[in-house]
Amino acid sequence: MNAVPPDAAVASSDRLRITEIFLSLQGEARAIGWPTVFVRLTGCPLRCQYCDTAYAFHGGEWWQIDDILAEVARHGARHVCVTGGEPLSQKRCISLLKRLCDEGYDVSLETSGAIDIADVDPRVSRVLDIKTPGSMEVHRNLWSNLPLLTPHDQVKFVICSREDFDWAKDVVAEHRLTDVCDVLFSPSFAQIKPSDLADWIVAERLPVRFQLQLHKILWNDEPGR
Numbered sequence: 001m002n003a004v005p006p007d008a009a010v011a012s013s014d015r016l017r018i019t020e021i022f023l024s025l026q027g028e029a030r031a032i033g034w035p036t037v038f039v040r041l042t043g044c045p046l047r048c049q050y051c052d053t054a055y056a057f058h059g060g061e062w063w064q065i066d067d068i069l070a071e072v073a074r075h076g077a078r079h080v081c082v083t084g085g086e087p088l089s090q091k092r093c094i095s096l097l098k099r100l101c102d103e104g105y106d107v108s109l110e111t112s113g114a115i116d117i118a119d120v121d122p123r124v125s126r127v128l129d130i131k132t133p134g135s136m137e138v139h140r141n142l143w144s145n146l147p148l149l150t151p152h153d154q155v156k157f158v159i160c161s162r163e164d165f166d167w168a169k170d171v172v173a174e175h176r177l178t179d180v181c182d183v184l185f186s187p188s189f190a191q192i193k194p195s196d197l198a199d200w201i202v203a204e205r206l207p208v209r210f211q212l213q214l215h216k217i218l219w220n221d222e223p224g225r
């Protein structure tokens with residue numbers, strides 16, 4: 001936790017369980033490179049084999065939404081990313097997202113794709129994962145989320161193998177995802193060579209964006225960076 005938690009004795013229905021709030025650079029997706037405040041919510045019902053935030057599965061501290069907003073404001077950045085874990089596994093995440101938008105932040109949400117996104121404020125840019133077979137959580141994809149996507153959103157595939165790449169390519173084509181929003185392909189860290197994925201995308205002329213996670217290159221994925 002990068003900040004002092006609020007008074008735990010204050011009871012309210014406006015509380016969320018938070019693992020950490022910190023300022024860093026956005027490491028991926030459309031807002032890559034912007035100074036960004038990350039609000040990492042605790043808990044996730046999935047167990048992707050490559051998960052790099054397992055420390056957010058448990059623990060955390062209860063925060064009032066007002067206190068979260070004050071902590072975000074203290075960092076003084078325009079971009080805010082609500083992440084996890086799976087942030088939508090806490091229902092009050094919907095209220096937090098709305099309040100952040102009302103405050104005028106440029107808000108993004110990183111979500112696993114396993115939970116309904118229908119109630120997320122339309123001002124939020126939703127970065128929706130589609131879990132590949134290599135993640136070991138492909139059965140968790142909530143396909144009914146896909147028709148809800150808009151050009152303000154983004155879809156992300158973490159690719160673990162050539163088989164994953166071919167599977168993802170078919171999903172993109174079947175759902176015409178590139179007609180709707182940006183589609184991002186990332187190599188699973190240390191599982192395939194990034195250059196192999198880049199070569200496959202170029203060879204197939206896929207209209208998707210290759211991305212490497214900037215925070216892993218800069219800081220080797222330290223928590224809180």
Ligand code: SF4
Pocket residue numbers: 044045046047048050051052053054084085086112
């Ligand atoms: S959805 Fe995200 S936080 Fe949850 S297990 Fe998968 S990678 Fe980890």
